[in-house]
Amino acid sequence: MGTVIEPRLSKGEATRERILEIAEAAVLTKGFGATSIDEVIAEAGLTKSGFFYHFKDKNALAREMLRRYVATNDQLFDDIFARGRALSDDPLQAFLISLKLLAETMADLPSGHPGCLIASICYQERLFDREVRELTAQSVRDWNARFRRIFDGIATVYPPCEPVDLDDLADALSCIVDGAIIMSKTLNDPKKLEQQIMLFRGFVKLLFAPN
Amino acid sequence: MGTVIEPRLSKGEATRERILEIAEAAVLTKGFGATSIDEVIAEAGLTKSGFFYHFKDKNALAREMLRRYVATNDQLFDDIFARGRALSDDPLQAFLISLKLLAETMADLPSGHPGCLIASICYQERLFDREVRELTAQSVRDWNARFRRIFDGIATVYPPCEPVDLDDLADALSCIVDGAIIMSKTLNDPKKLEQQIMLFRGFVKLLFAPN
DNA sequence: TCAATTACTGTACCCATGGTATGGTTTTCT
DNA sequence: AGAAAACCATACCATGGGTACAGTAATTGA
Structure with missing residues (x-):
C-alpha cells in the first residue's frame, strides 16, 4: 500500500x-x-x-499529455473500484464504498483538483487534431462503459425503485465530477467536488437500496 | 411568445x-x-x-463577453422558472416543469449547446484579471443561490425522504449542466445534456415527491 | 440642415512568442 | 571506445497583441 x-x-x-x-x-x-x-x-x-x-510539435505534446492523463485516471479508477469490490461482495455496497473512496481521494488533493484535461481540451477543440479529439471521446466512452457495467451489476440484484436509464446514470458520474471540478475551481472551494460525489452517492443509494 | x-x-x-x-x-x-x-x-x-x-484591450473584450453571457443566462433562467411557476402553484411541480422546459430548450439548440463561457474561463484562469474571475465566481454563486431558494420552497412543503444538504443539491444543477455540456461536446452527442437534466429531474422527484 | 459626435479606416511601428531548421556537442549506455 | 541518445546554440520567420496618430465617413441630435 x-x-x-x-x-x-x-x-x-x-x-x-x-x-x-x-x-x-x-x-x-x-x-x-x-x-x-x-x-x-x-x-x-x-x-x-x-x-x-x-x-515534434505542440500537437505531439498534447497527444502525449492526454495519453498520460488518461492512463493515470484509468489506473485510479481501477484501484478505487477494485478496493470497493475487495471490501464488499455486494455490488451496491462495493460501489458505494468506491464512491466514498473517490470522494476522499478528491478531498485529499492538497490544493483541490487541478482540473480535467478532457474538459480543457473540449473547450479548445479547434486547436487539436483529429487524433487528440478522438482520444478524448474514446476515453469518455470507456469511462461511461465502465460505470455502466457496474450499474448493470447492481440493477440485477437491486431493481431500481424508479425506472431509470442506466446509460444516463453511468454518464452522470463523469458529468458531475467534471461539473464539480469547474465549480470548485471557479469558486475556489475544493470541497464542492467531494460534496457532489457524495450527493450522487446518496442518489444511487436512494435509487437502488431496498426500502 | x-x-x-x-x-x-x-x-x-x-x-x-x-x-x-x-x-x-x-x-x-x-x-x-x-x-x-x-x-x-x-x-x-x-x-x-x-x-x-x-x-481598450483583450481583457475588456473578455469582461464584456462575460457580462453578456451572464445576462443572457440570467434572462433564460428568469423566463423558465417564471413559466414553471405560472403553470403550477405547487413549488415542486413548478420546478419539475421548469426543468423539463430547460431540457427542451437545450435539446432545441440547433447544433447542441455551444459551451459554457464560465467553464471555458475556468480552464484558462491565468489569462484573466481579477475582475473577470470575480465575475465568474459571483455568477455561479448567484445561480446556486437561486436554485437553493427554490429547493427551500420545495422542502418546506415536501420534506425530503432522505436527509440532504440543500446547498449541495442546488450546486448539483449547475454541475450537471456544465458536465453534460462537456460530455455532449466531447462525444459530439447533443442529447447528453437533455438526458442529464431529465435524470436530475428524476432524482428531485424521487427525493421530494410523496410516496 | 448643419455641426458635433460617433464610428470608424489606414499606416506605421514595436516587441514577444510559436515554430522551424540545422549543425554541433555532450551524456549515457553497452 | 564507440554508437546512439540527449541535448545546446544560433539564426530566422510569421503571427499576434498593442500603441500612436492622422484622417474620414456616417449618425444623430438640436
Whole structure:
C-alpha cells in the first residue's frame, strides 16, 4: 500500500515526464493555446531544441499529455473500484464504498483538483487534431462503459425503485465530477467536488437500496 | 411568445454586439488565448483600429463577453422558472416543469449547446484579471443561490425522504449542466445534456415527491 | 440642415512568442 | 571506445497583441 513500483526511467524518459507534468499544470490553468513552449522549457530547465527533440510539435505534446492523463485516471479508477469490490461482495455496497473512496481521494488533493484535461481540451477543440479529439471521446466512452457495467451489476440484484436509464446514470458520474471540478475551481472551494460525489452517492443509494 | 423586444441599437452598439458574438463563438471552440483579434475583426468586417475603438484591450473584450453571457443566462433562467411557476402553484411541480422546459430548450439548440463561457474561463484562469474571475465566481454563486431558494420552497412543503444538504443539491444543477455540456461536446452527442437534466429531474422527484 | 459626435479606416511601428531548421556537442549506455 | 541518445546554440520567420496618430465617413441630435 502506498508504494508504487516506478519502472526505472532513462534520462530521456525522465525529461519527457517532467515536460509533460509541467505542461499539464500550465494547460489546466491557462489553456493549451496560451501555454508557451518557452515557459515550459524554462521551468523544465532545457532549451527549445531539447524540447523539439522530444516532441515534434505542440500537437505531439498534447497527444502525449492526454495519453498520460488518461492512463493515470484509468489506473485510479481501477484501484478505487477494485478496493470497493475487495471490501464488499455486494455490488451496491462495493460501489458505494468506491464512491466514498473517490470522494476522499478528491478531498485529499492538497490544493483541490487541478482540473480535467478532457474538459480543457473540449473547450479548445479547434486547436487539436483529429487524433487528440478522438482520444478524448474514446476515453469518455470507456469511462461511461465502465460505470455502466457496474450499474448493470447492481440493477440485477437491486431493481431500481424508479425506472431509470442506466446509460444516463453511468454518464452522470463523469458529468458531475467534471461539473464539480469547474465549480470548485471557479469558486475556489475544493470541497464542492467531494460534496457532489457524495450527493450522487446518496442518489444511487436512494435509487437502488431496498426500502 | 417568441417576440422579443429588442431595444434599438445604435450602430456602434450593433458592432459591439457583433464582435462579442463572434468572439464568444471563437473562444468557446479555441479558447481565449488562442482567439486572435485579427480573426475576430476579419469575420466582423472591421479593422484593428475599429476593434480597439470599442475595447481598450483583450481583457475588456473578455469582461464584456462575460457580462453578456451572464445576462443572457440570467434572462433564460428568469423566463423558465417564471413559466414553471405560472403553470403550477405547487413549488415542486413548478420546478419539475421548469426543468423539463430547460431540457427542451437545450435539446432545441440547433447544433447542441455551444459551451459554457464560465467553464471555458475556468480552464484558462491565468489569462484573466481579477475582475473577470470575480465575475465568474459571483455568477455561479448567484445561480446556486437561486436554485437553493427554490429547493427551500420545495422542502418546506415536501420534506425530503432522505436527509440532504440543500446547498449541495442546488450546486448539483449547475454541475450537471456544465458536465453534460462537456460530455455532449466531447462525444459530439447533443442529447447528453437533455438526458442529464431529465435524470436530475428524476432524482428531485424521487427525493421530494410523496410516496 | 448643419455641426458635433460617433464610428470608424489606414499606416506605421514595436516587441514577444510559436515554430522551424540545422549543425554541433555532450551524456549515457553497452 | 564507440554508437546512439540527449541535448545546446544560433539564426530566422510569421503571427499576434498593442500603441500612436492622422484622417474620414456616417449618425444623430438640436
